[in-house]
Amino acid sequence: MIQTKGITKSFGSLQVLKGIDLSIEKSEVVAIVGPSGAGKTTLLQIIGTLDSPDGGELILNGTRVEGMNDTELSAFRNRNIGFVFQFHQLLPEFTALENVMIPALIAREKQGQAEKRAKELLDFMGLAERMTHKPAELSGGEKQRVAVARALVNNPAVILADEPSGSLDTKNKEELHALFFELRDKMKQTFVLVTHDEQLAADTDRVIHIRDGIIVPTS
Secondary structure (H helix, E strand, O other), rough: EEEEEEEEEOOEEEEEEEEEEEEEEEEEEEEEEEEOOHHHHHHHHOOOOOOOOEEEEEEEEOOOOOOHHHHHHHHHHHOOOOOOOOOOOOOOOOOOOHHHHHHHOOOOOOOHHHHHHHHHHHOOOOOOOHHHOOOHOOOOOHHHHHHHHHHHHOOEEEEEEEEEOOOOOOOHHHHHHHHHHHHHHOOOOOOOOOOOOOHHHOOOOEEEEEEEEEOOOOO
């Protein structure tokens, strides 16, 4: 599903990633952990094609990413990758339903089909009664579930999540974590999670430790 080979990345004289070799299989829930500054978010951004490595290869869902132009990369990202961020990043002027539909409309899905898929996902998330509410009218946990639905709307190969439960209280955090595994079990969804949450990391299928820009072997 995801392969990185020898991924390197520097910012000025600071080398953040020093040759990352990684393989993630379909339907895995994988946590990337490590101290601040270890390179976790940089790696996630490269896997998500939001940033380019200085060297190495990225193969995602059978496609070699390097060499794509910006238009091709944007279309590939929209179809293959869903993103969940710590602070949900919903558009405040749109309803929950409209927020979830946006990636599908960008992918030129017909409005009726996009709306049908978005409603199905919001219903799955337990938000059938909240579809017409705007983000300001939703709780923190509800906003993050809307963000997960938005990430899923185009049936992506992988969902990348950067500290997805970092802004949530304990109850909503536990519910979000349970949702990830339910989506893996029912939809065969692949997740790559950058997290400082030890409980979330412990519950995943595999934990990848990064320190000083390299993957640290675990015993």
